[in-house]
Amino acid sequence: MPPPLKLTLEDLGWDDELARALASLQETEPELRLEPARVLLAVGSALRVATADGEREASVAGRLRQKSVARSERPVVGDWVACETPADGTLRAKHVLPRRTKLSRKSAGRRTDEQVVAANIDTAIIVMGLDGDFNLRRLERLLTTVWESGARPVVLLNKLDLCEDPEARRAEVEEVALGAPVILASSLEGVGLDALRSHILPRQTAVLLGSSGVGKSTLINGLLGEPVQRVREVRSSDDRGRHTTTHRELFVLPGGGLLIDNPGVRELQLWGSESGLEQTFDDVMRLAEKCRFRDCQHESEPGCAVLEALRSGDLAESRLESFRKLQSELQYLKVRQDETAQQVEKQKWRTIHREMRRSGRHRRT
Numbered sequence: 001m002p003p004p005l006k007l008t009l010e011d012l013g014w015d016d017e018l019a020r021a022l023a024s025l026q027e028t029e030p031e032l033r034l035e036p037a038r039v040l041l042a043v044g045s046a047l048r049v050a051t052a053d054g055e056r057e058a059s060v061a062g063r064l065r066q067k068s069v070a071r072s073e074r075p076v077v078g079d080w081v082a083c084e085t086p087a088d089g090t091l092r093a094k095h096v097l098p099r100r101t102k103l104s105r106k107s108a109g110r111r112t113d114e115q116v117v118a119a120n121i122d123t124a125i126i127v128m129g130l131d132g133d134f135n136l137r138r139l140e141r142l143l144t145t146v147w148e149s150g151a152r153p154v155v156l157l158n159k160l161d162l163c164e165d166p167e168a169r170r171a172e173v174e175e176v177a178l179g180a181p182v183i184l185a186s187s188l189e190g191v192g193l194d195a196l197r198s199h200i201l202p203r204q205t206a207v208l209l210g211s212s213g214v215g216k217s218t219l220i221n222g223l224l225g226e227p228v229q230r231v232r233e234v235r236s237s238d239d240r241g242r243h244t245t246t247h248r249e250l251f252v253l254p255g256g257g258l259l260i261d262n263p264g265v266r267e268l269q270l271w272g273s274e275s276g277l278e279q280t281f282d283d284v285m286r287l288a289e290k291c292r293f294r295d296c297q298h299e300s301e302p303g304c305a306v307l308e309a310l311r312s313g314d315l316a317e318s319r320l321e322s323f324r325k326l327q328s329e330l331q332y333l334k335v336r337q338d339e340t341a342q343q344v345e346k347q348k349w350r351t352i353h354r355e356m357r358r359s360g361r362h363r364r365t
């Protein structure tokens, strides 16, 4: 358990924009006293939040739990919520204040739902192991998610102690990360922690992303200087895929930065528009601008700058393939979203017609 927080709202990232959002909500509900709080941990409808008076337990108000409220609109770690404070002394999160950034993925399974992983993130630290976890294609997927979220990506290559040629790996990553900072670290040995600290500024919020077992919780413990987060003890083969961290939780670092630990994600499906993809593959986009035809598909068209770069070796085939794969995933998502929207619309009209028929019958009788 971390020590209870004794911080001002500003220490937690509160600003004028949030204050204005709260004030306008307060105007619509003058009979309530709305209190701002930042979500440290969200498990179902139970929240742990930081308020101006310290750390408190809170619940999610019924209003936000109604079926008509999309899951993506319920409070997640990093959110700022406006809480009502009923006479019984409890705290109930009634509104989620507008999110500056949000890290989203498609929820697991067949449903086409947005799952918000964390909100109001300034920096997303993508942790990748320099062991068997190393995978540039997964890195591209994570970078796409981060650019889409509005946060700044930082790539941290961990388990330096297990790697023969870390500089070669770093060079490979830099080709894909296109200007995002790349840190080499061994969280076990405390190497690279200073570099990481320099990216988590006071009052700013960072999140750790990466597969299970890459050392995210070990990094947090290193930064906090004490073993706060549980780290996987043994590494047996049947331990694979089991998550040590089960909830996202926000920590305050000694330097004043805020950091969210995350359970590892095995499969991260994209959510959102193509803008995150375009930022991740800026090299491909720049080439595509030089193609003779504006709608070039880079397949066999004459004057295609992308195919030319493949031939000359300036662009790796695997990178173009990765781009195409993620692009088609997003296009498929768009189709599914449109279908879902159509179904919702149809259902709405069905309900309206049923209601009209029913009231018509009433009138006749």
Ligand SMILES: Nc1nc2c(ncn2[C@@H]2O[C@H](COP(=O)(O)OP(=O)(O)OP(=O)(O)O)[C@@H](O)[C@H]2O)c(=O)[nH]1
Pocket (backbone or CB within 6 Å): 158, 159, 160, 161, 162, 185, 186, 187, 188, 189, 211, 212, 213, 214, 215, 216, 217, 218, 219, 230, 231, 232, 233, 234, 235, 242, 243, 244, 245, 246, 262, 263, 264, 265
């Ligand atoms: N060799 C080596 N092992 C490390 C390093 N960092 C972490 N580990 C080990 O990797 C294992 C997993 O570390 P965790 O910090 O629990 O990983 P995690 O990313 O938090 O995992 P989840 O909570 O499941 O997502 C532990 O046995 C750590 O001791 C490192 O830099 N080098």
Ligand SMILES: [Mg+2]
Pocket (backbone or CB within 6 Å): 216, 217, 218, 229, 230, 231, 244, 245, 261, 262, 263, 264
């Ligand atoms: Mg963990």
Ligand SMILES: [Zn+2]
Pocket (backbone or CB within 6 Å): 288, 291, 292, 296, 297, 298, 299, 301, 303, 304, 305, 306, 307
């Ligand atoms: Zn082309």
